Amino acid sequence: MRAPPAFEVTLRDAPGWRAAQAVLWALAGAGLGAWLGAALDGQFDHGLAGFFGGEPAGAQALAEVARAAASLTLALLAGVIGWRLARPVQARLRWSGQRWELGTLEAWQPAGLQSMLDLGGWLLLRVQPQGGRARWIGVSDASIGSSAHLLRAALYCAPCVDPGRADEDRARS
Numbered sequence: 001m002r003a004p005p006a007f008e009v010t011l012r013d014a015p016g017w018r019a020a021q022a023v024l025w026a027l028a029g030a031g032l033g034a035w036l037g038a039a040l041d042g043q044f045d046h047g048l049a050g051f052f053g054g055e056p057a058g059a060q061a062l063a064e065v066a067r068a069a070a071s072l073t074l075a076l077l078a079g080v081i082g083w084r085l086a087r088p089v090q091a092r093l094r095w096s097g098q099r100w101e102l103g104t105l106e107a108w109q110p111a112g113l114q115s116m117l118d119l120g121g122w123l124l125l126r127v128q129p130q131g132g133r134a135r136w137i138g139v140s141d142a143s144i145g146s147s148a149h150l151l152r153a154a155l156y157c158a159p160c161v162d163p164g165r166a167d168e169d170r171a172r173s
Helices: 015-039 045-051 056-085 147-160 163-172
Strands: 007-012 090-095 100-103 108-118 122-129 135-140
Touching: 007 135, 007 147, 015 056, 015 135, 090 108, 090 147, 100 122, 108 147
Parallel strands: none
Antiparallel strands: 007 090, 090 100, 100 108, 108 122, 122 135
């Protein structure tokens, strides 16, 4: 099997990736709010019953509204935090024909690249620079243009290629 050809691509986050991260944060916040509401259930009923003149139905309704408001507030707060933390990512990636490299035009460093999720027109990539922290990048075919096919070819075929065998294949052809 031949090695995929060398190429270079600039990876940019797909527009929906940042929004998806914010939604996940918001769902976590809503879950936390619901859990807190359930944990505190019944803690304030005596004070609320006194406020409503001993009417437990009004106290129960107010408690439900308070729990829903707390859950919604935590969801919104977590969504805003998620949006701020999910900064747009841009990375230059190069396939040399034998290994992945991450960096700029002046300085390239070896990196590992894995496809964590492939939805056809969208990829979730995990880029692990040598000696650095892993980065997760959601990439759409539209954001990388004609390099999408080359990226997939190198991504899925590269682990199958033995560099020594690739040299033998080139010598035969």
